[in-house]
Amino acid sequence: MENIIEASGLRKSFGPTQALDGLDLVVRRGEVHGFLGPNGAGKSTTIRVLLGLLKADGGSATLFGGDPWKDAVTLHKRLAYVPGDVTLWPSLTGGEVIDLLARLRGGGDKGKRDELIQRFELDPRKKGRTYSKGNRQKVALVAALASDAELLILDEPTSGLDPLMESVFQDCINAERQNGRTVLLSSHILAEAEALCDRVSIIRAGKTVETGTLAELRHLTRTSISADLASPPDGLATMPGVHDFVVEGSRVKFQVDTAVLDETLRHLASLGVRGLTSQPPTLEELFLRHYQSEGAQS
Amino acid sequence: MTALAGTGQLLRLALRRDRFILPLWAILLALFPASVAGSFKALYPDPVELAKFAKSMIASPSITGFYGPIFAPNLGSLSAWRSGILVIIAALAVSLTVIRHTRNEEEQGRRELLGATVVGRPAQLVAALLLAFGTSAVIGVLAALGLASAAPGAGAWAFGLEYAVICAFFGAVAGLAAQLTQSARTARWIVGAALGGSFLLRAAGDANGDENSVLSWISPIGFAQRIRPYAGERWWIGGVLLLIAVAFGLWAYKLAGSRDIDAGLVAPRPGPPRAGRSLSSPLGLAWRLQRGGLIGWLIGFAVISGVLGSAATTASDALKDSPELAEMFQRLGGATALGDLFMVTLISITAIAAAAQGIQAAVRARTEETTGRLEPILATAVGRTRWNAGYVLFALGGPVLSMLVVGLVGGLSYGGSSGDVSGQLPRILGAALVSLPAIWLTVAIVLALFGLAPRLVAAGWVLLAAFLLLGQLGAVLQLSQWALDLSPFTHTPHLPGGAMTWTPLIWLSLLSVALGALGFAGFRRRDVG
Numbered sequence: 031m032e033n034i035i036e037a038s039g040l041r042k043s044f045g046p047t048q049a050l051d052g053l054d055l056v057v058r059r060g061e062v063h064g065f066l067g068p069n070g071a072g073k074s075t076t077i078r079v080l081l082g083l084l085k086a087d088g089g090s091a092t093l094f095g096g097d098p099w100k101d102a103v104t105l106h107k108r109l110a111y112v113p114g115d116v117t118l119w120p121s122l123t124g125g126e127v128i129d130l131l132a133r134l135r136g137g138g139d140k141g142k143r144d145e146l147i148q149r150f151e152l153d154p155r156k157k158g159r160t161y162s163k164g165n166r167q168k169v170a171l172v173a174a175l176a177s178d179a180e181l182l183i184l185d186e187p188t189s190g191l192d193p194l195m196e197s198v199f200q201d202c203i204n205a206e207r208q209n210g211r212t213v214l215l216s217s218h219i220l221a222e223a224e225a226l227c228d229r230v231s232i233i234r235a236g237k238t239v240e241t242g243t244l245a246e247l248r249h250l251t252r253t254s255i256s257a258d259l260a261s262p263p264d265g266l267a268t269m270p271g272v273h274d275f276v277v278e279g280s281r282v283k284f285q286v287d288t289a290v291l292d293e294t295l296r297h298l299a300s301l302g303v304r305g306l307t308s309q310p311p312t313l314e315e316l317f318l319r320h321y322q323s324e325g326a327q328s
Numbered sequence: 329m330t331a332l333a334g335t336g337q338l339l340r341l342a343l344r345r346d347r348f349i350l351p352l353w354a355i356l357l358a359l360f361p362a363s364v365a366g367s368f369k370a371l372y373p374d375p376v377e378l379a380k381f382a383k384s385m386i387a388s389p390s391i392t393g394f395y396g397p398i399f400a401p402n403l404g405s406l407s408a409w410r411s412g413i414l415v416i417i418a419a420l421a422v423s424l425t426v427i428r429h430t431r432n433e434e435e436q437g438r439r440e441l442l443g444a445t446v447v448g449r450p451a452q453l454v455a456a457l458l459l460a461f462g463t464s465a466v467i468g469v470l471a472a473l474g475l476a477s478a479a480p481g482a483g484a485w486a487f488g489l490e491y492a493v494i495c496a497f498f499g500a501v502a503g504l505a506a507q508l509t510q511s512a513r514t515a516r517w518i519v520g521a522a523l524g525g526s527f528l529l530r531a532a533g534d535a536n537g538d539e540n541s542v543l544s545w546i547s548p549i550g551f552a553q554r555i556r557p558y559a560g561e562r563w564w565i566g567g568v569l570l571l572i573a574v575a576f577g578l579w580a581y582k583l584a585g586s587r588d589i590d591a592g593l594v595a596p597r598p599g600p601p602r603a604g605r606s607l608s609s610p611l612g613l614a615w616r617l618q619r620g621g622l623i624g625w626l627i628g629f630a631v632i633s634g635v636l637g638s639a640a641t642t643a644s645d646a647l648k649d650s651p652e653l654a655e656m657f658q659r660l661g662g663a664t665a666l667g668d669l670f671m672v673t674l675i676s677i678t679a680i681a682a683a684a685q686g687i688q689a690a691v692r693a694r695t696e697e698t699t700g701r702l703e704p705i706l707a708t709a710v711g712r713t714r715w716n717a718g719y720v721l722f723a724l725g726g727p728v729l730s731m732l733v734v735g736l737v738g739g740l741s742y743g744g745s746s747g748d749v750s751g752q753l754p755r756i757l758g759a760a761l762v763s764l765p766a767i768w769l770t771v772a773i774v775l776a777l778f779g780l781a782p783r784l785v786a787a788g789w790v791l792l793a794a795f796l797l798l799g800q801l802g803a804v805l806q807l808s809q810w811a812l813d814l815s816p817f818t819h820t821p822h823l824p825g826g827a828m829t830w831t832p833l834i835w836l837s838l839l840s841v842a843l844g845a846l847g848f849a850g851f852r853r854r855d856v857g
């Protein structure tokens with residue numbers, strides 16, 4: 031079986047709020063899949079549907095080929111989950127919570143548990159009430175990473191981690207990828223997504239607006255060009271794929287879709303280039319375009 | 329006055345959040361004494377008859393032990409006396425409100441959010457105490473006005489004062505408890521213990537038949553009752569208790585102004601780095617989270633049944649002294665002996681408390697869900713039904729243990745003081761267990777709500793309060809039978825002493841099973857979170 035998670039046309043509403051509005055998501059075996067989108071886009075809702083905590087109103091979802099609602103318990107033996115908001119039991123220590131979750135999943139690796147506790151510099155003897163936000167998150171992360179689950183579902187797992195811990199986290203995820211584990215990673219940290227993810231899905235208002243590998247997505251981004259030209263920039267402004275065209279004396283500034291970069295540069299060269307700077311496409315821009323409501327349509 | 333900055337805003341916030349529930353219970357509780365008085369008037373229109381009834385009650389130390397002394401054989405005094413249980417409920421409601429607006433807010437992290445604005449450190453406490461004192465005053469005034477309409481006189485205002493100062497006092501105790509412990513739950517336990525302790529002290533004191541027992545005087549409830557509405561009012565007592573309440577409030581204020589946020593009296597200690605073997609199943613987790621509460625309940629039940637069980641026999645002595653009274657009580661309660669009647673009352677009150685224990689366990693399941701702690705559990709290989717079963721076990725099985733304790737301890741102390749342990753123990757134990765189906769049904773309604781309409785789970789408390797009022801005041805208020813029948817506790821045979829009937833027990837149990845099953849089925853089908 032190739033796809034670990036398959037969802038198509040998922041719909042879910044909470045009263046008047048349409049949280050999911052025909053969402054599609056495919057996560058392949060062995061990949062780290064980034065799940066991105068602005069606040070309230072429906073990431074956590076999707077994850078809860080996949081975990082069988084919410085019942086979708088429409089569409090279909092399969093997890094390991096099974097029904098996430100009906101086969102919840104059997105499917106859960108094969109996955110580990112870190113919630114977006116980690117709340118712990120005030121009277122239980124972090125170590126107890128880690129062990130409890132491992133046992134409820136059906137066993138875990140003691141050696142790995144202790145190693146992870148050390149790597150994340152977590153004190154397992156503190157009571158749930160007394161952990162800081164980042165440390166609460168670490169408790170859930172250690173519990174998930176120490177498991178031998180095939181699939182890790184992580185809902186913004188690093189939103190409270192310091193940069194040092196963030197890099198430990200990235201090392202761990204890369205190691206899990208080596209071990210052939212599949213990861214669904216929802217995140218707001220684009221650098222993290224760039225560093226870790228093989229493929230990403232971007233969702234907005236409950237719909238998937240873009241999905242693909244990072245290279246494919248880069249293709250959708252625009253390169254910023256600033257050039258000093260020998261002759262007037264005839265025809266440049268109207269070329270397909272050229273945006274935000276500005277002329278300042280002999281200088282021109284514009285953005286160009288990465289897909290038509292080659293033709294544009296050739297036309298530019300024909301105008302006589304005296305100086306040229308170009309800024310490589312960043313995912314940041316792509317995300318911003320998609321995150322902004324109008325930007326995605328244009 | 330920077331310490332008090334923001335108090336007004338916070339008070340308004342609290343009033344807004346409680347704008348429906350607060351007036352509802354305050355008005356209900358304040359108006360009940362008037363209807364009690366109205367019913368007494370209707371039952372005993374002739375003052376001579378009324379005085380006769382009052383005298384028979386006064387002559388029975390076990391009755392005065394339970395409800396407190398009747399200071400004078402007149403309508404007002406009798407109504408004030410019979411409303412004593414309401415005062416305790418009102419005090420409980422006021423103190424829980426204080427904890428909800430102080431320690432609970434803090435535990436949920438909302439105080440931090442507000443504390444960073446222009447709000448003084450103790451402002452939240454002060455707002456909650458103002459709310460509590462204000463509510464107490466309103467309840468007092470309403471109760472006085474209501475009672476004055478049925479039994480005019482300064483006594484009505486004395487009763488209002490008694491009502492208000494008891495509520496204010498326990499509100500202040502709650503404010504203090506909220507400063508001492510890190511968790512709102514522990515603070516609620518402290519308040520419950522304080523209320524229960526005051527009640528027991530007063531009960532033990534008044535059961536001696538001596539109006540001036542030291543035990544009653546040192547109990548805040550007993551102390552306030554000695555304001556003696558309609559029986560030569562002692563107004564100063566209200567002033568003294570109010571001063572004590574204010575002193576407690578100031579103490580809490582001082583603590584609130586000087587302690588760290590989220591801190592209690594005891595600093596948290598580190599715990600085990602690994603989980604013990606018992607913590608490896610949903611049931612193990614439920615046990616771990618609820619064992620403290622369960623033990624607390626069982627201790628409470630043991631103390632109450634022990635103290636009141638031994639007080640019951642003084643009633644039997646009184647009965648022997650006056651055959652005329654005995655006959656009267658047989659007519660009144662239908663029980664063969666006064667002691668039995670007392671045990672019936674004791675068991676019916678503890679049954680309500682055991683139902684509260686069950687509801688608490690059921691509500692706790694909902695709390696696990698809303699705080700997001702259920703989500704990671706259900707994301708493991710634990711099915712919904714298996715998880716739910718742990719809480720259902722505590723909700724239905726906890727009361728079984730409690731009623732066993734009531735039956736055993738109550739039977740031992742009742743039998744011990746009447747010199748007939750082997751005879752009384754099985755009777756009392758049986759009587760205690762017979763109330764289980766009604767308890768189960770009450771809890772099962774909440775379990776069904778958890779599965780089918782989880783947002784309404786807290787309505788279980790309203791339901792329980794309604795059952796309590798129906799049981800305690802339904803007869804006095806002369807409600808019609810169908811209204812009384814709404815409470816499952818009405819259908820429990822009045823044991824010991826009454827006739828045993830199996831039919832209602834079977835019906836109640838079957839209904840409980842059906843509702844419990846509905847709850848399970850609903851929880852399997854609904855969204856979690």
Ligand SMILES: Nc1ncnc2c1ncn2[C@@H]1O[C@H](COP(=O)(O)OP(=O)(O)OP(=O)(O)O)[C@@H](O)[C@H]1O
Pocket residue numbers: 044047048049067068069070071072073074075076114857
């Ligand atoms: N239980 C619920 N009841 C009502 N509305 C809900 C509920 N859960 C989610 N929503 C709504 O559904 C929408 C999607 O929420 P969701 O939590 O999935 O967003 P998200 O993408 O995870 O956002 P974030 O990045 O902030 O975590 C939001 O509008 C939210 O308000």
Ligand SMILES: [Mg+2]
Pocket residue numbers: 073074075114185
């Ligand atoms: Mg989210």
